[in-house]
Amino acid sequence: MLVGTPRGFADMLRYGWDMDPEQAFLARDDDGTAVGLLVVSLPTYDNTNHVWFDLAVHPDHRDGTVAAALIEYVEQFGRDNGRTMIGYGGFDVPEAIALADKHGYEQKAIEVNRRQDLTGLDWSVVQSLYDEAVAASTAYELVTLTGALPDDMLDGMIAVTASINDAPKDDLDIEDDVYSSERLRAYEEAQAKSDHTIHRVVAREKATGALAGHTVVAVERERPHIGHQHDTAVAREHRGHRLGALLKSAMLLKLRDAEPALTQIDTWNAESNDHMIGINEQLNYKIVARILAYQKTV
Structure with a gap:
């Protein structure tokens, strides 16, 4: 989940959980305004055919266009890195469920915080x-x-x-x-x-x-x-x-x-x-x- 503080987010990108840090990609509109964020994990210790991602889209840009572009990007990013399984975690809310369904993702588990x-x-x-x-x-x-x-x-x-x-x-x-x-x-x-x-x-x-x-x-x-x-x-x-x-x-x-x-x-x-x-x-x-x-x- 994309939560925490700026310092905590930076540490995640530097060190990760166990020195296997995640990567982040920022989506901007034509004016250079940030409209979306993609955070990607490429496991290296195990499950090396996997990619996991989280995404967040600015409330003013939630017509599906930005989210679709981010998902297209991460799927191609996975292919380019030899990964064949893409994983995504979304809150149990109608919007996240609809997004996963629209892009062909199958629900496999429920995690509870x-x-x-x-x-x-x-x-x-x-x-x-x-x-x-x-x-x-x-x-x-x-x-x-x-x-x-x-x-x-x-x-x-x-x-x-x-x-x-x-x-x-x-x-x-x-x-x-x-x-x-x-x-x-x-x-x-x-x-x-x-x-x-x-x-x-x-x-x-x-x-x-x-x-x-x-x-x-x-x-x-x-x-x-x-x-x-x-x-x-x-x-x-x-x-x-x-x-x-x-x-x-x-x-x-x-x-x-x-x-x-x-x-x-x-x-x-x-x-x-x-x-x-x-x-x-x-x-x-x-x-x-x-x-x-x-x-x-x-």
Whole structure:
């Protein structure tokens, strides 16, 4: 989505999520006035046949002409870069649905943006969820971190991070995300250069020392009241011990002390991800937007 601050937008174009930055193209009319914006992502770590784009059109130019030109441009841009699958995410509103239909894009998934209001959070609920999860996960311990991972945890975190691939993809034609130590370090570099503080809580099996799951929240330093839930995942062989609830509740207790200015955290989930949504709703997350994900072969 095309939201945020000018500085945040510039950082996205410089660094992206993990040093795989997006590109932006500005549409102007004959007078040189900006009328539209196209933001394009060409994945390089995986799914290298894909292009994903967002677009925004000035309210005075929403007769479809500018949007059509931007879509034609991104489709040709994809072809020129050897990409065959074009993806687009639009708000669940009639105009965006009509635009996707008009240009031959097929809906494949629904993503939901939920926002947690920490000012209205009942901390007794958080503490109760944490205590119940601790009782169910006595074979595990928690490691809390701020900033980069220690070198001795890096290899173990590759598989844990890749566990996110088990989250629902609905009908999206996408490959699993591919992680490596280099990519994890690139993520940390991009977040640091974007002036985001990374907070992690990691679950570790006591008997073996194996890393079992993690949750990550990044807090903006430009707007320290805003946090972003970047990931929560539990390795398949460690599920069934309430580690997801343990990690999420422990993170909130950590942030209460570490980030006193923090008032909201945004998270994104597939609408079909019932398990994670169930935990989020216990923690005062409310829906603020639905995004329909579309794809088209070119």
